[in-house]
Amino acid sequence: MRSGRSGLAPCDWGGLPIACHIGRVAGIEADPFPGDLAAWDNRATRLALAALEADGITGRIAAARSRWGAARCAVVIGTSTSGVETLERAYRARADGAPLAAGYSLRHHNDHQAVAAFLQRLCGLDGPAYTISTACSSSAKALVDAVQLIEAGLADAVLCGGVDSLCRTSLAGFDALELVSRAPCRPCDAARDGLSIGEGAAFLLVEREGSGPRLAGFGESTDGTSMSTPPEDGAGAHAAMAAALQRAGIAPAAVGYVNLHGTATPANDSAECAAVARLFGAQVPVSSLKGLVGHTLGAAGAVEAVMALIAMEAGLLPGNAGLATPDPEIACAVLAESREAPLSHLLSNAFGFGGNNCALVLAR
Incomplete structure (x- = not known):
């Protein structure tokens, strides 16, 4: 990373x-x-x-x-x-x-x-x-x-x-x-044209009790717009992320990094980033980890949550591997390269076919 x-x-x-x-x-x-x-x-x-x-x-x-x-x-x-x-x-x-x-x-x-x-x-x-x-x-x-x-x-x-x-x-x-x-795969890139399977x-x-990082909040939604394509405005993603913040009891400004589901398909990245920008604004650092490991399908939510936790422990904002030319239509602060930064809360997304959406808020 x-x-x-x-x-x-x-x-x-x-x-x-x-x-x-x-x-x-x-x-x-x-x-x-x-x-x-x-x-x-x-x-x-x-x-x-x-x-x-x-x-x-x-x-x-x-x-x-x-x-x-x-x-x-x-x-x-x-x-x-x-x-x-x-x-x-x-x-x-x-x-x-x-x-x-x-x-x-x-x-x-x-x-x-x-x-x-x-x-x-x-x-x-x-x-x-x-x-x-x-x-x-x-x-x-x-x-x-x-x-x-x-x-x-x-x-x-x-x-x-x-x-x-x-x-x-x-x-x-x-x-x-x-x-x-x-x-x-090239998540969020202007020339992105599909995913890489991992x-x-x-x-x-x-x-129930213990020390270490916490799953501070989570949100789920099912938009059911299509078998394989998210709604253009990312409504289901927005609902899941908003519910995760509400359960965590934090404002959007408390989240220092968003791990995108970021499949590198044109429709997914545009819809997800539209939802992220609407909820968090255009300045929150975001990236997709799929340029590093590919899309691990049913494992992706856990694999990328663990990667995000490792980044949090290391004080790292992971870069978006594969990004060469940022898509000007994506109104998010996509990290071209990794950089050091302390994190107290991050949000990690995982979205599935049929509109099965899940967002996790992870905290130190």
């Missing part, structure tokens, strides 16, 4: 003849996988495992389990495709008209509950465990549900976040919608 170095590279996935760039996690296939959970071995659970092991969160989860009891620790994740990549391989490997290979299991792979069940067993948690799938807002909504489970008295700690892996379904599907750029996972532990 600090240097603006993108992880996007030319597509080398699955022999697909699509000239685009992707955000691929290199070497994930060779990582060790727990033998007692081998039935759940697929690309999505491997990404989830890598995310858990990245920064020591497993120790925090164990401490929460000891503090609250396993039955009071829940799991909520967001995903769009779960382990569908395993189904794709099984389908391509079968003979014409033959059933799928005996080793394929819907329950352990592309059932949307598969990753949540894997995480629950891996971490020894016995509270509620479920999955949210609202396209690209899925894992942001998982954070919201974590707070609501605690407020409802159903849990004291919640492991929440999201995961999505690269797969032919996503790459070919978004390309069929003519939403995939042939170049690395993959990833990110998790947070939300507890």
